[in-house]
Amino acid sequence: ELTPMKLVGANSVREMDDPWGGGLDADDMIEDDEDAPSLSNSDKLTLVFTDVQNSTVLWSTVPDEMDDGLTKHDELLRQLLLQFHGYEVKTEGDAFFVSFF
Numbered sequence: 001e002l003t004p005m006k007l008v009g010a011n012s013v014r015e016m017d018d019p020w021g022g023g024l025d026a027d028d029m030i031e032d033d034e035d036a037p038s039l040s041n042s043d044k045l046t047l048v049f050t051d052v053q054n055s056t057v058l059w060s061t062v063p064d065e066m067d068d069g070l071t072k073h074d075e076l077l078r079q080l081l082l083q084f085h086g087y088e089v090k091t092e093g094d095a096f097f098v099s100f101f
Helices: 055-061 063-083
Strands: 005-007 030-032 046-050 086-092 095-100
Touching: 055 063, 063 086, 063 095
Parallel strands: none
Antiparallel strands: 005 030, 046 095, 086 095
16 A cells, blocks of 8 residues: 655646646655545556636736636535545645545
8 A cells, every 4th residue: 555645845746747836856745644545556546737727817807806716616626526536735826736546
């Protein structure tokens, strides 16, 4: 069985694909997490990165609507994570990093 882990201090183990530009080594980002789901060697893991398209433009042109929309977005995504047994690894602004197993 694999040890439950979580990412800390950055947003992705693969620095080149890191949508937030954390720039740390994997060893700097991982620590034990009792609440993280555990995986056996036969389990499949799916990682998902989300990001609101054109959010910078939306924040600058319709900030009040964007604030309301982002609140609804976050609530809906978290409800779906519960429904489909997902795990919220990290959030940054309007972006989510989630996993499903």
